[in-house]
Amino acid sequence: MPELPEVEVCRLGISPHLIGEKIQDIVVRNYQLRWPIPAEIIQAKGQIILAVERRAKYLLIRCESGTILLHLGMSGTIRVVNQSTAIAKHDHFDLVLENNNVLRLNDPRRFGAVLWLDSHHDEQGLLTKLGPEPLSDDFSDGYLFQKAQGRKVPIKTFIMNNHIVVGVGNIYANEALFKAGILPTAQAGNINEERLNALTHIIKAVLAAAIKQGGTTLKDFTQADGRPGYFAQSLQVYGRAGQACHCCNTTLEEIRQSNRSSVFCPSCQSE
DNA sequence: CAGACCTCCTGAACGC
DNA sequence: TGCGTTCAGGAGGTCT
Structure with a gap:
């Protein structure tokens, strides 16, 4: 993946x-x-x-x-x-x-x-229909808030929508929302600008860190399978449903959204 | 336009 | 051991 x-x-x-x-x-x-x-x-x-x-x-x-x-x-x-x-x-x-x-x-x-x-x-x-690159300056403070106005979709579906921002797959969507303290079910249009800006910066940071880690395996790229990225980083919620939150020990829950699994901490994350 | 749902596919994991 | 079943998910396409 x-x-x-x-x-x-x-x-x-x-x-x-x-x-x-x-x-x-x-x-x-x-x-x-x-x-x-x-x-x-x-x-x-x-x-x-x-x-x-x-x-x-x-x-x-x-x-x-x-x-x-x-x-x-x-x-x-x-x-x-x-x-x-x-x-x-x-x-x-x-x-x-x-x-x-x-x-x-x-x-x-x-x-x-x-x-x-x-x-x-x-x-x-x-x-041409694609949204901005998550690591570019086109994806920055104010952008998600502006796009989210009037939108009732769950925030997780929203940030996985390529028309809004590209490159945020299921794993990173789960992780970013956990770090931002936002429930994946929260309606996009109901989240204030401050929290959406925080989410923006978290998405950038998570993706950038994964690229940086992956870069360390480049020297063997023509030989080995060079599988970097999320395997190397410790995932906080993805694949951990039923286990204890690393932050507060509450049991992580799992639901389905748009036919994708969403894992979250009901205590650390809120509407 | 917004949003829900469908579809493609194979390998891994699981149940009997 | 060997079946059958279920699940995972990127993203365009179709529908309401």
Whole structure:
């Protein structure tokens, strides 16, 4: 389950292996991902990779005449391996480079995506409706409060909505709300500006810390699976339903919201 | 527009 | 041991 920090660490890890390299070949072993991989992906062949960017949880491999968009979905991983590395189960997609390296996508659940974006296959539909990056200055004091006015949705659903802010997955939503002392069920529009500003800063801090931790595993990125992020940090509530709150010892409770599990402390968190 | 719900998929965990 | 069942969840799509 790559969250935004994992995707950013992935970007940092693969970038130096890709930038400036020419794409020698494209290998698709299974077209059936979240969306079918478009035949137009072949247009990337022969192109130089100019940059590797990230928007929300999308990786954007910028080429001369278009962009390869990658999404890891729930279970995707990307590795830079030598061309002679054996194919494993669920290795659906390869970007073969002229330097003998291969960018290889493995995704058991196939919630991930590989798309080709150019002037004919635009990225407008997919990327322009997204809210601000959580670590950018566009996501700062006043923003959540302004957006929340009149909104009755639970705050947890609200911060997981990509139109509001991108990159906040279920795990970090649970953790951030715990740290902010806000119940996941609280109506977004009922929360005062001060508390929403605090939540904003907590979201930034939690994501930034995870990226920083993940960065320490970068040196082995082409070898090991470099699985950083939330595994490395101690989770306060996620996956701890029925156990004692680390803060006040109250038993943590679990409910379902929008078909996602929410875990919270009924004592530390309030409306 | 806002909000609820659905859908894709496989592996892990569990029950008998 | 080996089935069957349940669950997890990113995010676009569909409906009311």
